[in-house]
Amino acid sequence: MTEAPPEGSRSQDLLGSEHDDADAVDLQGSIAGLANLVTGSLGLDELLRRVATFATSAIPGADGAGVTLLKVDGSDHRVVALAASHPFVTEIDEIQYITVKEGPCITAALERRTVRSGSLGGERMWPRFGPRVGRLGVHSALSLPLLLPEQVIGAINVYAHRRNVFDEHAAHLGELFAVPAAVAVHNAHVLTQARALAAQLQQALSTRPVIDQAIGLLRGRTGASAEEAFERLREISQSEHTKLAELAQRIVEDAVRRARARRSPS
């Protein structure tokens, strides 16, 4: 990412030449996938889903994974976006973020550290989350914070049905995967924010002229100020359940029709 080496060299730096086992091959393949997955204008949600899928491949023993973007503010958090590689992960996400508001992702993001559990049903860290997920037949969890230099932007949550699946080696591979994943996810988020801003500006600037003309019409008829005329338009729009721009367009078109009718020879 940002002010860091390019993707390819990043992954090589992370892996080193001695990691020549199957896990490292899986990890390298997944990181290479991260570098390529974005080709072709992916939306943020689809990118998150693919990162989750790559995480499942990268981390030995994983049966599924989810990626969550969080707005972390002090001890509080808000889910900005999330995606899952498998349906059972979606079910777990709902328990974690909606039902009990506790779990490995929230802990990993708030405490900026990797957390893992090999027996969720009896996990003391999450007394409400653990038993519920255990009853679904999911017993192991590994959560990796997505870290930027000065903030945490979310977490990758990896799950397995068997007990004690994620050892230190799996956690280490996960942390290696999380570094470029955080970059890819955050840059996608930057792009999403920029596109949202552009879309709002495009819409506002395309409708503002006709709204201003309607304001002018009301000002010319009533002597009202621009603010008063705008407020009047808004009141009419709300009472008629009509979009402001559509109402303004109708008012202007009426005036133009009348002007043309008066000009045309009869």
Add this chain to the structure above:
Amino acid sequence: MEITAALAADLASLSETLDERDADIHEGLRRLAADVASAVRSYLGLTVVADNGTSPVRFLAMEDSADAADVVSSLALPLWDESAGAARTRVVVVLYAGRSGAFVDLAADLCWLTGRPLADFALDEHLDLLAEPDTDCGMQAASAVNQAIGVLLGHGYTPEQADLEIDARAAAAGHSRSDAADIILGDPPSEHANPTLRAR
């Protein structure tokens, strides 16, 4: 992020036209700036240019206490969809940073994300934007002209006649179109009856 009170008012005015509860362009701008600052440590600010072909709008939002003189690199993000057609407003966000090469990796990632060629994300080609004065983003002037057109429409002018009338008044008084529009908006309503209608 620092913006002038006038720009804040313009952005609030634009947000009001969106018909979306909680739509807040100022907040969207602030969030984008914060996210870029997380991605690029030497980030200093941004310029937004929105061009609909008739009344382009441009505004600058620098980080708190950042100085334009410290900017040494820029990255332009083209944010319009070519398939939407030429009539669509073209929005470009230009990011600034205080470190040379600061945007190289972000540009590469955005190139992947969008599927656009890397050449679309111009690096260090928009530093001159900072040298231009940024006292007025252009929205107030465009707004005044359109409101004046509305006043004239209400008095029997067609849109074409209204446009010509504003041009004529501006030329006669040696004013800009927006100055002429302000005068129309300040006049009593009876001042603007269409002379071609009065003659009949």
